[in-house]
Amino acid sequence: MPMKFGGGDKCASCEKTVYPQEKQEAGGKNFHKNCFKCTNCKMALKLNNYAQAHGILYCKKHFQEQVTAKNTQSEVAY
Template structure:
């Protein structure tokens, strides 16, 4: 029986949400930064942990200026 990466308890098929190649309990699949509940495939991953696509992941791991005011805030040289 697979274990949830967040709480380490067994995940039964009926309650499983598959994401990042693992089975999670639906309430355990949350953004590591803001705690928002995520949907399978509707988020990003960093070092095996889920983050919401906006605004947490780009704010924490994106290029400087990305995600903080639209494309206008990013300077291309």
């Protein structure tokens, strides 16, 4: 039986195999270092400048705009 390759951890962004030398782990998920970037602006992220909500990666600026701001707005009563 031929050997099967690619059975390791999968990248949460591109879903391809992540090998140890290119692995970035954050929020309990694995990413390629090149896939670990903000969903909005595509800025490369590091462990000290990222935020994650519902499995989506953000830079601090876009997390503030997309997640925090939406969660703090009060509904208007009619």
